[in-house]
Ligand SMILES: Nc1ncnc2c1ncn2[C@@H]1O[C@H](COP(=O)(O)OP(=O)(O)OP(=O)(O)O)[C@@H](O)[C@H]1O
């Protein structure tokens with residue numbers, strides 16, 4: 324169940340997430356397409372509208388220009404009259420007037436160059452214009468010419484060629500007509516060579532999205548609508564996709580982290596349940612062993628079968644020792660449960676170290692002697708008194724001794740040492756026993772944790788001893804360390820601050 328959980332959760336989350344991502348992407352694509360379409364349509368409308376407006380404004384200007392020209396032509400003094408007309412016609416750069424035979428009527432005093440320009444323009448005027456009358460726009464190289472058949476004073480048709488002043492058109496027509504246009508796009512007017520004559524913004528990186536020609540008034544010219552960089556639906560779509568993908572990715576990461584965390588918590592919980600079951604079995608067994616010894620010796624004594632005084636004394640000692648062991652065991656479990664419940668209190672008083680260490684070792688003298696342990700005790704002289712809860716530290720030390728005995732093999736040697744290192748009292752218990760694999764050294768301090776069954780086979784224990792030791796040390800502002808190699812032995816050291824908080828005050 325637990326191992327299947329991640330796969331299950333992954334499928335249950337990844338499948339909907341993938342569908343969601345795909346759907347989101349498709350929706351965004353569709354949205355992009357319709358937005359793009361709409362955008363282009365709008366741009367086309369803007370271009371048409373601008374072209375229409377320019378057309379109207381130009382026609383209006385031309386109409387005034389031509390009617391004034393016509394009235395100037397009725398004056399007897401053609402030269403000065405046209406000069407006066409020209410002075411007012413700012414949109415016209417040059418004007419040429421010819422009769423049907425090709426004679427230049429104006430400018431009255433023409434230079435050779437002007438004459439050739441006039442001839443060139445005339446060559447482009449279709450014959451039909453003379454007969455049909457009216458006006459025509461011509462693009463001659465860079466020049467835009469408005470050709471128009473007019474009546475001269477004597478009634479004969481004459482041709483007026485007005486060369487437009489591009490700069491004046493830009494200034495007076497384009498800027499005025501398009502300047503006020505408010506749009507997210509840029510409106511520009513391009514000449515016949517696609518050079519911008521006017522633009523409502525910077526065209527540098529902009530994309531052209533729509534154009535509309537100005538065929539009647541400015542041949543070859545057109546209105547172009549541009550899109551500033553980054554404003555296109557595609558760019559905003561790309562931003563949306565990036566945001567969407569990032570959000571989805573973040574969501575997936577959060578979900579995955581959640582699954583992993585849940586999985587780990589569940590595995591821990593089931594491991595804890597197994598450890599607790601082991602704990603109950605181990606504690607019951609540990610309690611039963613001394614109890615049956617006490618009972619057996621008690622019954623033997625009760626029956627009065629032991630006549631020998633020395634043997635009787637020996638039996639009494641066994642009973643006392645086993646009940647002490649029982650008390651120790653029960654104390655361990657009770658203290659542990661108090662610690663777990665946060666109800667443990669410590670009674671901190673300055674305590675002499677040497678007597679405490681010796682008494683604790685003394686309590687183990689019988690089992691050690693019986694199992695043939697050699698004990699080496701090395702207590703530094705002039706150890707200061709240390710502020711501590713003597714019972715708790717004694718119990719921690721007893722746990723280390725108990726482990727040293729329990730986890731020793733053929734080499735039955737224990738070394739207990741007490742010394743001051745820096746600002747700390749170091750109480751160490753070393754054995755030459757089975758040792759602890761490096762990867763287990765951190766875990767042995769966890770509650771209920773016991774190193775793999777094979778290592779501890781035949782050695783019962785509840786797995787709370789070192790958890791208790793660690794807690795006691797932390798409560799004293801100290802710590803417990805282990806230095807161990809498998810098959811070589813272990814050294815556990817209790818570190819206690821010599822000056823406890825407030826002790827020197
Ligand atoms: N001196 C040691 N040498 C080798 N392994 C040890 C030693 N001390 C502890 N261990 C390992 O650490 C584990 C945890 O020790 P701890 O004292 O907490 O529990 P325990 O001895 O199994 O049970 P108890 O609660 O009865 O002390 C032990 O099961 C053992 O595997």
Ligand SMILES: [Mg+2]
Pocket residue numbers: 722725726784788789
């Ligand atoms: Mg132990």
